[in-house]
Amino acid sequence: MKDTNLDLLKNDSIEKSYVVETQDLKKTYLLGKVIVHALRGIDLKIEEGDFIAITGPSGCGKSTFLNLIGALDQPSDGKVYIDGADVSTLKGNQLANLRRKVGFVFQFFNLIQKLNARKNVELPLAIMGVNKKKRRKEAEELLRIVGLGDRINHRPTELSGGEQQRVAIARAMTGNPRFLLLDEPTGNIDSKTAQGIVALLKKLNEEKRITIILATHDQNITNEAKKIIHLIDGRIEQTNFERGVN
Amino acid sequence: MREGLIKMKILDVFKYAWGGIRVRKLRTFLTTLGVIIGITGIVALLSLGEGFRIEMTGQFEQGFSLNTLTVTPGGGFMGFGGGDDEFYLLVNDTERIDEVEGVNIALAIISKQVSISSNNSPRTVSVVGVNFTQYSEIYGSTFLAENGSIPFSPANDTIILGAGIADPWNNGTLFASVGDEINITWATGPISNPITKSYIANVSTILKEIGGFGIGGPSDNQIYIPITTAQEFFDSEQCDQIIIQLIDSNQKTIDSVTSEIEELYDDKVSVMSPTALLSTISGMFSIIELFLLAISGIALLVAGIGIMNIMIVSVLERTREIGILKSLGMKDRNVLTIFLGEASLIGLLGGVLGIALGWGVSNVISLFLSVFMGSGIGGGFDMGQQQAMALSITPILTPTILLLAFAFSLVVCILFGLYPARRASKLNPVEALRYE
Numbered sequence: 001m002k003d004t005n006l007d008l009l010k011n012d013s014i015e016k017s018y019v020v021e022t023q024d025l026k027k028t029y030l031l032g033k034v035i036v037h038a039l040r041g042i043d044l045k046i047e048e049g050d051f052i053a054i055t056g057p058s059g060c061g062k063s064t065f066l067n068l069i070g071a072l073d074q075p076s077d078g079k080v081y082i083d084g085a086d087v088s089t090l091k092g093n094q095l096a097n098l099r100r101k102v103g104f105v106f107q108f109f110n111l112i113q114k115l116n117a118r119k120n121v122e123l124p125l126a127i128m129g130v131n132k133k134k135r136r137k138e139a140e141e142l143l144r145i146v147g148l149g150d151r152i153n154h155r156p157t158e159l160s161g162g163e164q165q166r167v168a169i170a171r172a173m174t175g176n177p178r179f180l181l182l183d184e185p186t187g188n189i190d191s192k193t194a195q196g197i198v199a200l201l202k203k204l205n206e207e208k209r210i211t212i213i214l215a216t217h218d219q220n221i222t223n224e225a226k227k228i229i230h231l232i233d234g235r236i237e238q239t240n241f242e243r244g245v246n
Numbered sequence: 247m248r249e250g251l252i253k254m255k256i257l258d259v260f261k262y263a264w265g266g267i268r269v270r271k272l273r274t275f276l277t278t279l280g281v282i283i284g285i286t287g288i289v290a291l292l293s294l295g296e297g298f299r300i301e302m303t304g305q306f307e308q309g310f311s312l313n314t315l316t317v318t319p320g321g322g323f324m325g326f327g328g329g330d331d332e333f334y335l336l337v338n339d340t341e342r343i344d345e346v347e348g349v350n351i352a353l354a355i356i357s358k359q360v361s362i363s364s365n366n367s368p369r370t371v372s373v374v375g376v377n378f379t380q381y382s383e384i385y386g387s388t389f390l391a392e393n394g395s396i397p398f399s400p401a402n403d404t405i406i407l408g409a410g411i412a413d414p415w416n417n418g419t420l421f422a423s424v425g426d427e428i429n430i431t432w433a434t435g436p437i438s439n440p441i442t443k444s445y446i447a448n449v450s451t452i453l454k455e456i457g458g459f460g461i462g463g464p465s466d467n468q469i470y471i472p473i474t475t476a477q478e479f480f481d482s483e484q485c486d487q488i489i490i491q492l493i494d495s496n497q498k499t500i501d502s503v504t505s506e507i508e509e510l511y512d513d514k515v516s517v518m519s520p521t522a523l524l525s526t527i528s529g530m531f532s533i534i535e536l537f538l539l540a541i542s543g544i545a546l547l548v549a550g551i552g553i554m555n556i557m558i559v560s561v562l563e564r565t566r567e568i569g570i571l572k573s574l575g576m577k578d579r580n581v582l583t584i585f586l587g588e589a590s591l592i593g594l595l596g597g598v599l600g601i602a603l604g605w606g607v608s609n610v611i612s613l614f615l616s617v618f619m620g621s622g623i624g625g626g627f628d629m630g631q632q633q634a635m636a637l638s639i640t641p642i643l644t645p646t647i648l649l650l651a652f653a654f655s656l657v658v659c660i661l662f663g664l665y666p667a668r669r670a671s672k673l674n675p676v677e678a679l680r681y682e
């Protein structure tokens with residue numbers, strides 16, 4: 001906690017703008033008549049180029065947090081700013097546009113089964129209205145970057161779990177998003193393949209300065225993260241800086 | 247981050263929708279089937295209606311012999327609607343009818359289905375046995391020769407061909423011309439053990455094209471032989487109708503002659519004026535139209551509900567996919583368009599296939615009608631035979647009908663697709679992604 005406060009003070013003093021900023025972020029769900037407090041007040045500032053791992057036991061609110069900072073859901077209380085824009089004031093289309101600044105990667109890949117790898121990667125670009133030639137070029141380039149240059153015409157069913165997740169990462173990176181959000185990206189693939197994914201994420205962060213925020217149990221990933229945020233029961237329990245980043 | 251307009255291209259939205267259809271071919275086809283049936287009905291209805299309207303116009307332009315009446319055995323229309331099976335008109339009944347005040351000419355007609363053959367393959371047509379002189383006196387404006395002349399004291403083997411018989415394909419490939427010999431074959435008795443008779447007739451005349459329905463009078467799709475030949479060949483004194491020419495076309499004359507003849511035959515005959523006949527036909531046609539309309543309406547309603555049902559299921563099945571699309575920044579509007587796009591593609595497909603099928607069906611119906619009309623005067627259907635007659639009602643497909651059918655197909659699909667599509671577009675992305 002001490003570290004976080006210091007960090008906040010330091011950044012505020014130089015009036016830095018953050019990629020993501022949350023203030024007293026709360027989320028409650030109504031399960032029947034029971035109120036579930038998924039997030040109980042999260043204050044966090046994420047800078048460009050960060051590599052943040054959010055850890056914590058199952059049900060502690062990791063996914064809920066990612067969904068909120070990815071503009072997929074609205075908070076019950078508190079604020080989320082993405083690139084300085086207050087998410088809670090945005091509606092429908094603006095929210096959809098904002099999601100284009102975020103690259104989401106899910107535990108279960110969530111690729112569109114009927115589309116091949118290239119078309120899956122092109123999809124966000126198609127949604128943005130990018131023309132066919134441009135998006136094809138970008139998709140193929142991204143697939144090469146994630147190491148699937150020879151798999152571009154394969155359908156998800158013809159790819160391994162690790163390969164599918166690489167496609168999902170390539171898809172998340174289309175259109176130069178401000179940051180990648182990955183919800184347990186290695187949670188559904190074997191540890192050896194997972195290491196490859198971790199290496200890829202590290203490369204993207206270091207070489208392309210892509211901001212990465214992910215939720216994970218995976219020791220391999222947390223070892224590579226610059227910052228680890230430990231959530232318990234909807235609160236930040238602890239923030240660690242790894243690898244001497246400051 | 248790309249700035250500026252973030253707007254998915256409509257073509258890409260449709261392509262995505264098309265992909266959704268392609269992976270569910272069978273289901274899409276079954277969904278489309280209802281639309282196809284509905285549009286088939288509508289197209290058949292409209293194109294036949296159009297054909298009928300044009301035919302009617304032709305009939306009116308050609309005019310009626312307003313001073314004629316047709317007497318047929320039986321109380322109902324054209325012998326339908328009950329009546330006494332035992333009762334029939336005889337050829338020499340004309341003598342009794344001649345006596346009636348107001349009758350100028352009474353003319354007996356024998357009409358049968360026969361098979362004719364020349365050098366070309368045999369065809370079934372309706373043959374009319376009639377006195378040529380009186381016939382042309384009554385129908386002076388339509389019983390006219392194109393080739394040859396109407397023989398007023400014909401030889402027994404004389405035969406006159408309607409324009410549609412001589413030139414059945416309307417392209418100059420003639421079935422027969424003046425001077426040709428034609429073999430006429432008549433089958434009678436039970437179908438299992440028919441007795442056939444035939445004789446060789448000599449084509450003396452080809453009639454001018456008449457058009458219209460040929461109500462009560464000559465038609466393009468008949469052949470004519472002398473009444474005496476008919477009596478002998480068919481070995482019968484019965485006639486199928488007696489045509490009366492009145493001294494004038496006053497309603498008073500029509501009414502008095504009608505009631506007198508009905509009285510004369512104890513109401514066992516029906517007496518009809520050509521206008522009444524036409525209105526009966528047009529009444530029958532309206533019933534067919536109404537029937538088709540009802541079927542198409544029901545089919546389209548069922549199709550609509552089917553589309554709605556399938557789409558609700560499809561939205562449920564694809565909840566996760568919708569969640570993904572939304573997480574990738576797809577706007578509600580585009581999700582709506584995808585599902586409406588699927589619905590309209592079904593509409594388009596149903597429209598195209600429905601129009602094609604409807605055109606086929608209307609031609610089949612018109613063939614059926616032509617058999618009915620062509621032989622109706624003499625009674626009896628002759629299905630299953632090759633009918634190369636020119637059609638009595640030629641269905642017509644106008645651009646308006648095409649457009650209307652398309653529009654209707656689309657409107658139904660979009661209307662019933664709207665609710666599920668809206669539901670899909672309003673899904674919360676997080677919930678949608680959690681959906682199993």
Ligand SMILES: Nc1ncnc2c1ncn2[C@@H]1O[C@H](COP(=O)(O)OP(=O)(O)O)[C@@H](O)[C@H]1O
Binds near residue numbers: 037061
């Ligand atoms: N849609 C929801 N409705 C009700 N409860 C929910 C919903 N989503 C999450 N929760 C609850 O909120 C808490 C946090 O969930 P989640 O963010 O998924 O945790 P994690 O990702 O860390 O496992 C859990 O108790 C979970 O059951």
Ligand SMILES: [Mg+2]
Binds near residue numbers: 062063064
């Ligand atoms: Mg989770």
